[in-house]
Amino acid sequence: xxxxxxxxxxxxxxxxxxxxxxxxxxxxxxxxxxxxxxxxxxxxxxxxxxxxxxxxxxxxxxxxxxxxxxxxxxxxxxxxxxxxxxxxxxxxxxxxxxxxxxxxxxxxxxxxxxxxxxxxxxxxxxxxxxxxxxxxxxxxxxxxxxxxxxxxxxxxxxxxxxxxxxxxxxxxxxxxxxxxxxxxxxxxxxxxxxxxxxxxxxxxxxxxxxxxxxxxxxxxxxxxxxxxxxxxxxxxxxxxxxxxxxxxxxxxxxxxxxxxxxxxxxxxxxxxxxxxxxxxxxxxxxxxxxxxxxxxxxxxxxxxxxxxxxxxxxxxxxxxxxxxxxxxxxxxxxxxxxx
Amino acid sequence: xxxxxxxxxxxxxxxxxxxxxxxxxxxxxxxxxxxxxxxxxxxxxxxxxxxxxxxxxxxxxxxxxxxxxxxxxxxxxxxxxxxxxxxxxxxxxxxxxxxxxxxxxxxxxxxxxxxxxxxxxxxxxxxxxxxxxxxxxxxxxxxxxxxxxxxxxxxxxxxxxxxxxxxxxxxxxxxxxxxxxxxxxxxxxxxxxxxxxxxxxxxxxxxxxxxxxxxxxxxxxxxxxxxxxxxxxxxxxxxxxxxxxxxxxxxxxxxxxxxxxxxxxxxxxxxxxxxxxxxxxxxxxxxxxxxxxxxxxxxxxxxxxxxxxxxxxxxxxxxxxxxxxxxxxxxxxxxxxxxxxxxxxxxxxxxxxxxxxxxxxxxxxxxxxxxxxxxxxxxxxxxxxxxxxxxxxxxxxxxxxxxxxxxxxxxxxxxxxxxxxxxxxxxxxxxxxxxxxxxxxxxxxxxxxxxxxxxxxxxxxxxxxxxxxxxx
Numbered sequence: 001x002x003x004x005x006x007x008x009x010x011x012x013x014x015x016x017x018x019x020x021x022x023x024x025x026x027x028x029x030x031x032x033x034x035x036x037x038x039x040x041x042x043x044x045x046x047x048x049x050x051x052x053x054x055x056x057x058x059x060x061x062x063x064x065x066x067x068x069x070x071x072x073x074x075x076x077x078x079x080x081x082x083x084x085x086x087x088x089x090x091x092x093x094x095x096x097x098x099x100x101x102x103x104x105x106x107x108x109x110x111x112x113x114x115x116x117x118x119x120x121x122x123x124x125x126x127x128x129x130x131x132x133x134x135x136x137x138x139x140x141x142x143x144x145x146x147x148x149x150x151x152x153x154x155x156x157x158x159x160x161x162x163x164x165x166x167x168x169x170x171x172x173x174x175x176x177x178x179x180x181x182x183x184x185x186x187x188x189x190x191x192x193x194x195x196x197x198x199x200x201x202x203x204x205x206x207x208x209x210x211x212x213x214x215x216x217x218x219x220x221x222x223x224x225x226x227x228x229x230x231x232x233x234x235x236x237x238x239x240x241x242x243x244x245x246x247x248x249x250x251x252x253x254x255x256x257x258x259x260x261x262x263x264x265x266x267x268x269x270x271x272x273x274x275x276x277x278x279x280x281x282x283x284x285x286x287x288x289x290x291x292x293x294x295x296x297x298x299x300x301x302x303x304x305x306x307x308x309x310x311x312x313x314x315x316x317x318x319x320x321x322x323x324x325x326x327x328x329x330x331x332x333x334x335x336x337x338x339x
Numbered sequence: 340x341x342x343x344x345x346x347x348x349x350x351x352x353x354x355x356x357x358x359x360x361x362x363x364x365x366x367x368x369x370x371x372x373x374x375x376x377x378x379x380x381x382x383x384x385x386x387x388x389x390x391x392x393x394x395x396x397x398x399x400x401x402x403x404x405x406x407x408x409x410x411x412x413x414x415x416x417x418x419x420x421x422x423x424x425x426x427x428x429x430x431x432x433x434x435x436x437x438x439x440x441x442x443x444x445x446x447x448x449x450x451x452x453x454x455x456x457x458x459x460x461x462x463x464x465x466x467x468x469x470x471x472x473x474x475x476x477x478x479x480x481x482x483x484x485x486x487x488x489x490x491x492x493x494x495x496x497x498x499x500x501x502x503x504x505x506x507x508x509x510x511x512x513x514x515x516x517x518x519x520x521x522x523x524x525x526x527x528x529x530x531x532x533x534x535x536x537x538x539x540x541x542x543x544x545x546x547x548x549x550x551x552x553x554x555x556x557x558x559x560x561x562x563x564x565x566x567x568x569x570x571x572x573x574x575x576x577x578x579x580x581x582x583x584x585x586x587x588x589x590x591x592x593x594x595x596x597x598x599x600x601x602x603x604x605x606x607x608x609x610x611x612x613x614x615x616x617x618x619x620x621x622x623x624x625x626x627x628x629x630x631x632x633x634x635x636x637x638x639x640x641x642x643x644x645x646x647x648x649x650x651x652x653x654x655x656x657x658x659x660x661x662x663x664x665x666x667x668x669x670x671x672x673x674x675x676x677x678x679x680x681x682x683x684x685x686x687x688x689x690x691x692x693x694x695x696x697x698x699x700x701x702x703x704x705x706x707x708x709x710x711x712x713x714x715x716x717x718x719x720x721x722x723x724x725x726x727x728x729x730x731x732x733x734x735x736x737x738x739x740x741x742x743x744x745x746x747x748x749x750x751x752x753x754x755x756x757x758x759x760x761x762x763x764x765x766x767x768x769x770x771x772x773x774x775x776x777x778x779x780x781x782x783x784x785x786x787x788x789x790x791x792x793x794x795x796x797x798x799x800x801x802x803x804x805x806x807x808x809x810x811x
Contacts, residue, residue, distance in 0.1 A: 005373070005380055025373070025383035032372045033365070040393050083628045090626060190393065192593050199391035200359055206393045247693070287693070 001031045001058050017046070017053040018218045026205040027054060036163050036184035038148075038199060041207035043189055044251030048146055050207070051185035055142040060183065063137070064144045065130035067151035073158055077168060078132045081125045088120070121172035131162055132176070140180035149188040156198055163201050210252060212239050218252060223259040233270045234259060240299050241282070244292065250282040258282050272296050341367060343472075344385075347406050350554060351389060354398055358389045365389075382407075405554060414464050414471075414543050421535040434529055435460065441516040452512070455505045459536050467540075471547055474499035483552045493545045502540065509533040581654070585695065587799060588658050592665035592806075640736045640763065641672045645723065647741030648677045648702050649714045655770050655796055656740050660698050662806050663738075664689060674730060675701065680715035682722040683707025714744055716782065717751035724754040731758060737765045739790075743776070743783040750782040752789060759789040768796040768805060 002008045008024040027050075030037045039047045055062040065076055089096075099116070103109040128136065134143040148156070162168060166178035186202060188194060210218060216235045219226065238255050261281045267274055275296050283289045292299075348363040365388040373384055382403055390399045438460060458466045475481075478495035497503075513533065517526040616631040644663060646656040656677075663673060674686050685705035689697045704710040731737065737758060759765045767790045769776065769783060776793075777784030787793060796802050 005377075021377075021379050022383045022386075025380050026387045029369050029372060029384060029387065033368060035365070037387075038391070082630070086626060086628055193392070196357060196359075196391070200361055202391070203365075203387040204391040205387055206396055 002028050004028070011057040012053055015053045015056050016221050017049065018214065018221055019050075020210075020214060023050065023205065023207065026203055030183060030185075030203055031058075033203075034181045034183075036186060036202045037205055038194065038202035039185060039187045039205045039207060040190055042209065042249060042251055044253035045207045045209060046252055047187040047207055048144065051142065051144040051146075051187070054183065054185070055144075058142070058183070060140055060142040061137070062142050062144060063130050063134045063182070064146060066146045067148050067155070069150055069152060071151050071155055073155075074129070076129050076131050076155070076158075077162075078129055078170060079127045080121070081127050085120050085125050088125075123173070126170070126173070132168060134182040134184075135162075135166055135168055135178040136176055137182070138179065141182045143182040143184040145184065145186045147189060148186045149190060149192050149194065153195065156195055160195075160197055160201065163198070209242055209249070212236065215239070215252065215255060219255060219259055222256050223263065225263055226259050227268065230262065230267065230269060231259065234262070237270060237275070237299050238282075241292065244295060246283070246288045246291065247285045248283070248288060254282040270300065272300060275300070340370075344370075347385070347402075348389060350402055350406060351399065354402060356390060356392070356395050356398070362389050362391075378407075402554075405550065410543075410547055410550060411464065411468055413546050414468055417539040417543050417546075418462065418464060418536070421532070421539040434525070434532055435462065437521065437525060438512075438516065438529065441519060441521060442512075444519055452508055453501055453505050455500055455502070456508050456512075459505070459509070459533075459540070470500060471496070471544060475544075475547055475551070480548055480551050483548065486552070489545065489548050489552065492548045492551075493541075496544050496548065497541065500540075500544070502537065506533070506537050509536075581657075584658065584799065585661065588661050589665060592662055640670055641732070641734050642670045642674070643727075643730060643735055643737045643762075644673065644675045645682070645719070645737065645739045645741075646675065646677045646701070647679070647714065647716075647739075648704065648710055649679045651714075651744070652740060652742050652770050653702050655768065655802070657698055657702060658799065658802055659738070659740055659768065659796075660701065661694065662802065664694050664697075666806070671734075676723065676727070677701055677705060677708060678716075678719035678722075679704075679708060679710050680712045680718050681708045682719040684727075713746045714741075715748045716741060716743055716745045716786075717749045717754075720754035720758070721751050724757055728757065728761065731761045733761070733763055735762045737762045739765065739767045740796075741767075742769055742771050743767075743781050743786060745780055745782045747780050750785040752782075752785045755786055755789040759791075764791040765789065766791060766805075767793040768802075769793060770797050771795065772797070 002011065005021060005024045005028045008028045009019060009021070012019055012024070012027075026037055029035070039050060041047055052062060054060075096113075099112050100109050103112055126132075130143070134141050145159070148159070151159075163184060166181050167175055169175045209215075212235055215238065216231060219231050219235060220228075223231075234255065238250060238258075242249050258278065258281045261278055262270075262274075265274075265278070276293060279289050279292060283292060344366055345363060348358045348366070351358045366385055369384045369388050370381070373380055385403070386396070386399055390396060452460070455467075455470060458470060475492075475496045477499045478492060480492045480496060483489070483492050510530065510533065513526055513529045516529065517523070521529070610633050612631045612633040616627055616629070617625065619629055619631060620627045642663065644660065646652075646660065648656055660675065663670075663675075667673060673689075674684065675689065676682055676684050683705065685697075685701040685707065688700050688705050692700065700706075702710075755765070767783075767786065771781070771783075772795050773793075775781060776787070783793070794801070794805055796805060
């Protein structure tokens with residue numbers, strides 16, 4: 001599937017997913033060892049996206065199981081189609097009468113019905129849910145169990161069984177074994193800690209917020225139209241923003257949303273006012289927005305001074321920003337934006 | 340290599356991570372699949388197979404650097420320095436080449452070099468590292484316990500390496516080379532270089548020994564710190580510790596919630612509800628297409644918390660409130676009162692505020708009471724009895740947090756008796772140990788008859804135990 005770790009990086013890169021060696025190593029090992037991967041990390045860093053991209057890169061069909069509180073085996077594995085069974089018995093009533101004809105005792109009648117058991121407990125009446133679909137698929141698939149932390153601990157125990165040997169027992173039909181072991185990705189937002197038993201069966205991958213360089217590369221890949229300078233400013237503001245004590249720290253997906261919003265607004269550079277107006281794209285809590293509004297001046301101020309010193313170091317490879325002269329930062333930047 | 344990984348897994352375990360045998364086996368298998376030439380990939384492979392909790396990642400990183408690479412780097416540095424100091428006209432590589440040529444000319448069998456000497460001459464630091472590790476193992480360095488043993492184990496490791504014999508061999512090699520045509524200057528430089536090599540070796544071994552000691556101490560310290568936070572008394576917490584404690588409380592609360600959700604689920608589905616089902620399925624000609632089950636009623640308690648917020652118990656109150664509000668969905672209703680001598684309700688504060696802000700505000704009296712007075716439990720209970728007794732019914736659990744130090748006021752235990760009669764149960768958490776109850780101005784003994792459970796609650800461990808029992 002993959003030749004090497006670098007091959008993973010390259011193949012995911014072709015699908016516009018930029019990742020470092022850490023992610024690639026785990027994906028490579030998962031494919032080699034046929035082990036499920038438990039992906040943890042803050043919301044919006046691309047955990048689910050990773051599974052989707054691996055599916056695309058390997059050409060496997062993606063089977064997704066979204067977890068939620070109260071999810072049970074019937075929704076995840078299989079269910080007998082009760083109404084259909086009932087409907088069939090209703091329609092076949094007369095046929096039954098035929099079968100029964102001649103039965104003299106109750107025991108005899110029950111015996112005859114019993115012989116037809118398999119008609120009603122067969123594949124025809126099973127509704128396969130994602131887990132069963134992944135196991136019984138004819139071609140190798142990729143199973144994504146999303147937000148596994150939202151499921152109940154009880155379900156987790158059941159999942160263990162499936163993940164350890166990829167086989168499922170349906171009492172009436174027998175044991176179904178996977179023809180091809182699916183590649184399994186479990187994602188978790190750490191709403192609760194998963195059990196040790198589950199973790200033991202999985203490779204563990206923790207995706208953190210990307211560093212500045214990686215984030216910039218991701219941004220440029222995912223939002224192709226963006227100007228380099230705007231992208232750099234945006235990423236550096238995001239990096240600073242994450243250091244503030246916020247209720248919900250903005251993530252990669254927010255960076256991309258913001259970039260697209262700015263692109264739609266035809267913005268050419270980030271100013272205090274513009275940030276102020278578009279803050280609700282990246283921050284989802286009123287309290288966070290208020291808190292950040294007080295800091296905007298500092299966010300840009302630090303950026304522009306930082307930018308100056310960097311420019312000096314590299315020998316001004318970039319033309320100096322005409323609208324943000326060095327000091328005193330806050331007010332001058334504001335003025336710069338106004339024209 | 341396998342041995343090294345096993346030792347590393349042991350190290351991780353000692354610092355409090357849970358690495359099972361199956362997981363270290365996974366690590367072996369994973370490494371088989373990879374080219375371990377790349378340090379980063381090697382590290383990632385170990386991490387994804389052995390470390391399964393994101394909290395442990397920083398510890399892993401630190402231990403990894405200590406264990407795997409740093410020694411090799413140090414070794415390289417030591418020998419690079421030894422090379423640089425060669426000074427003079429002769430650089431080290433030229434010298435080594437000269438030695439190689441010289442050695443070829445020497446009659447075979449005339450020199451008998453030890454493993455160590457060969458490694459030193461070829462400057463193969465990987466092999467040297469292996470030799471040092473092996474010697475250290477034989478010397479028993481992993482048993483090192485304190486600073487005073489560093490010298491001892493360094494010496495023993497050097498002995499195991501056969502350093503003395505090797506030094507001798509190198510010196511005689513220089514002598515032999517001199518006889519076979521090396522210039523005096525070159526031979527002297529060679530001797531000096533060998534000396535420096537031996538010195539670098541000595542330093543590296545010492546460094547290795549120190550490192551070994553550090554590894555041992557590192558994990559114990561970590562563990563100690565983590566445990567002690569659970570057992571640290573609430574009386575003396577720094578700001579930093581309070582902040583850390585908050586996270587611990589959040590985790591504990593989450594764990595309790597998990598357990599509860601299992602307990603609840605077992606009870607959830609009730610019997611088939613025949614009557615409603617028939618009615619619902621009337622449209623299908625009485626054939627029961629839809630099955631209906633009676634839902635069991637959930638038995639969630641109501642909770643009334645009375646918190647003493649005088650400075651002596653403020654921290655207990657703080658964490659108890661955080662606990663209770665993190666577990667809100669386990670209760671039908673929570674009402675929270677604070678008191679010092681007067682009593683007031685702070686429930687509304689929790690409605691429109693972030694939980695931590697709300698607690699800070701509640702501890703400050705929540706705008707309803709004056710916290711700068713002396714504790715008077717009797718009066719507080721009296722006010723509650725007078726104004727809020729109606730809030731209590733037979734599904735209500737009353738939780739009192741306080742040290743019952745009443746400053747010699749009237750305890751008015753009859754108020755608590757009436758509360759006790761109406762409530763499902765009354766729990767009392769006291770930060771003082773039971774042996775102090777009833778002594779001095781403590782009136783705990785007066786209240787005890789009207790309390791179902793009274794517990795000492797001085798640290799997080801006790802607190803979480805109580806919370807767990809409360810919800811059972």
